[in-house]
Amino acid sequence: MDGYMSQPEESAAHRFFDELEKHRFMATACHSCGRTFYPPRSMCPRCLEGELQWVELPGTGTLYAFTMQHQGMFHIKPEVMGIVELDGCEGRALTMIDGEFEDLEIGMPVELAFFESVTGDTLHRFRPVT
Amino acid sequence: MKRAMVIGVGMTDVVERSDEKPFDMALESIGQALLDAGVGTSEIDGIATTQIGYMVDQGKFLVQRMAEYLQVTSRCMFELDCGGASSLIALRRLAAEIELGRVNCGLVYASHWEMNTRMLKEQHADVKHLVRMSNSMYGSYDSRYGVLSPMAYYAMCIQRYMYECKVRPEQIAALPVVLRQNAAANPRAMYREPVSTEDVLESRMLAPPIHLLESCPISHGAAAAVVASEEVARGACNRPILLKGYGESHDASSFLPSTGDISRFPSVKESADEAYADAGISAADIDLGEVYGAFAGTELMSYEELGFFDRGEAPFAVEEGRTRIGGDTPLNTSGGRLSLGHAAYATPLFEVYEVVKQLRGEAGPRQVDGASLGLVQAEHGLVNGSAVYVMEAV
Numbered sequence: 001m002d003g004y005m006s007q008p009e010e011s012a013a014h015r016f017f018d019e020l021e022k023h024r025f026m027a028t029a030c031h032s033c034g035r036t037f038y039p040p041r042s043m044c045p046r047c048l049e050g051e052l053q054w055v056e057l058p059g060t061g062t063l064y065a066f067t068m069q070h071q072g073m074f075h076i077k078p079e080v081m082g083i084v085e086l087d088g089c090e091g092r093a094l095t096m097i098d099g100e101f102e103d104l105e106i107g108m109p110v111e112l113a114f115f116e117s118v119t120g121d122t123l124h125r126f127r128p129v130t
Numbered sequence: 131m132k133r134a135m136v137i138g139v140g141m142t143d144v145v146e147r148s149d150e151k152p153f154d155m156a157l158e159s160i161g162q163a164l165l166d167a168g169v170g171t172s173e174i175d176g177i178a179t180t181q182i183g184y185m186v187d188q189g190k191f192l193v194q195r196m197a198e199y200l201q202v203t204s205r206c207m208f209e210l211d212c213g214g215a216s217s218l219i220a221l222r223r224l225a226a227e228i229e230l231g232r233v234n235c236g237l238v239y240a241s242h243w244e245m246n247t248r249m250l251k252e253q254h255a256d257v258k259h260l261v262r263m264s265n266s267m268y269g270s271y272d273s274r275y276g277v278l279s280p281m282a283y284y285a286m287c288i289q290r291y292m293y294e295c296k297v298r299p300e301q302i303a304a305l306p307v308v309l310r311q312n313a314a315a316n317p318r319a320m321y322r323e324p325v326s327t328e329d330v331l332e333s334r335m336l337a338p339p340i341h342l343l344e345s346c347p348i349s350h351g352a353a354a355a356v357v358a359s360e361e362v363a364r365g366a367c368n369r370p371i372l373l374k375g376y377g378e379s380h381d382a383s384s385f386l387p388s389t390g391d392i393s394r395f396p397s398v399k400e401s402a403d404e405a406y407a408d409a410g411i412s413a414a415d416i417d418l419g420e421v422y423g424a425f426a427g428t429e430l431m432s433y434e435e436l437g438f439f440d441r442g443e444a445p446f447a448v449e450e451g452r453t454r455i456g457g458d459t460p461l462n463t464s465g466g467r468l469s470l471g472h473a474a475y476a477t478p479l480f481e482v483y484e485v486v487k488q489l490r491g492e493a494g495p496r497q498v499d500g501a502s503l504g505l506v507q508a509e510h511g512l513v514n515g516s517a518v519y520v521m522e523a524v
Contacts, residue, residue, distance in 0.1 A: 013269075013270035013271065016270075016271070017270075017274075037388070038388070039271045039388070064286075064290075065286035065287075065289050065290050065392065066286065066289070067282050067285035067286050067289065067337045067338055067339075067340075068335075068337060068338055069276060069281070069282050069337055070335075070336065070337065079276055081275060081276075081282045081286075082286075083286055083386070083392075090388070090389060091388040091389060092388060092389075093271075094271065094272045094275055094277075094386055095275065096275060101338070106289075106290075106293055117274070118257060119257055119258060119261070121274070123274055123275070
């Protein structure tokens with residue numbers, strides 16, 4: 001994973017992608033203010049708490065917006081991209097959507113799936129709940 | 131406090147790809163701006179620039195090398211980076227030094243030279259290199275999903291706007307038609323052939339709902355402006371343009387915000403409200419404006435955040451011709467980013483160039499009759515931050 005990271009990125013991102021390899025989709029929780037947020041952080045931006053707890057998210061959510069990328073770098077044409085509002089935390093994920101663009105609707109329930117990208121890494125994607 | 135005025139502007143043609151080097155493009159625009167102002171390099175005592183592109187190796191000490199080349203001795207020198215808003219914010223920082231009385235005559239320039247997605251893919255055959263490039267722009271969590279430009283983000287902003295405000299695709303497509311009509315009268319513009327609403331809707335879908343003709347191009351170009359104190363401005367060749375009011379606002383986000391509504395641009399509203407208050411005016415007093423608008427949909431959204439139209443009303447205003455030259459609210463008379471072209475770091479100074487020409491009455495066939503108050507707005511990221519200048523012919 002190290003090969004992907006540019007220097008300024010935080011260690012939480014390394015751990016997040018390592019957890020994805022084990023099919024665990026994680027967020028971080030602050031025991032001080034009680035918030036759970038995605039994407040994971042190393043420090044709570046509100047109370048500056050540095051000891052955050054890693055928690056596994058339920059992997060369900062709502063499709064907030066979606067589009068298709070014709071010039072994505074993975075050469076999967078077309079790549080359906082979406083933003084998912086995640087259950088169980090504050091925040092939302094940019095992700096790929098495993099579904100036909102024409103079948104998607106704003107607000108539809110979606111669930112987590114995993115896939116192996118062309119680089120051999122495990123990434124998250126979401127698909128409509130059937 | 132002293133007053134700062136723009137006394138000279140210059141810009142290159144905006145082109146798809148320049149054979150010239152960024153440094154030479156910068157020199158061309160600087161030469162024009164100094165001649166326009168009627169000042170020599172010996173009178174410049176403040177100099178500022180921006181980076182050159184987002185995806186290029188640009189080197190260091192850009193402004194120091196330019197000062198050496200032009201033999202400028204100064205009391206203020208900086209390179210400022212705040213994404214697409216950089217050159218407008220750099221103008222502000224120079225103007226602030228003038229208002230404080232430290233600097234008398236400042237030069238700000240920006241030269242933009244960028245790689246497009248095809249060039250990036252050619253240069254970085256290994257996907258891992260591409261992810262690393264993307265990483266430095268969009269962060270670790272998004273870059274792995276193949277984000278090579280902010281196009282997908284913008285597409286989803288526009289999708290939400292259309293969904294929430296019930297905007298029809300043909301309404302979005304009406305804007306590029308107006309911008310082409312404006313660009314037809316601008317010799318600097320990249321695209322000057324007329325297009326119809328049908329042409330826009332039939333153009334290739336880049337990332338739904340964005341069609342090719344609803345997207346800015348990635349352009350090359352350079353621009354410069356000379357900003358001076360009132361004392362220096364009195365000796366200028368042309369009518370000085372007062373920097374009358376300024377506002378700047380940044381959300382706590384970079385590209386995709388993790389919470390909040392992506393169909394609103396709070397920083398645009400905040401920066402505009404501050405600039406209007408600073409100038410002692412309201413949005414209705416503005417005679418013409420240059421709005422950053424990199425995509426047709428988000429340009430309409432910015433028209434609303436700037437206070438020119440109510441939420442959801444900009445598409446109707448454009449359809450009714452209100453934003454055309456001759457309408458009650460002429461916007462992007464240059465052709466805007468979609469037709470003038472978009473060379474991000476230079477773009478805010480292209481906007482300043484247009485508004486200065488308009489306020490001097492030198493815009494030729496694009497001239498807005500009786501224009502005395504103009505607005506320039508620039509933004510960065512996914513409209514995560516915005517800067518607004520109100521300018522006045524004095």
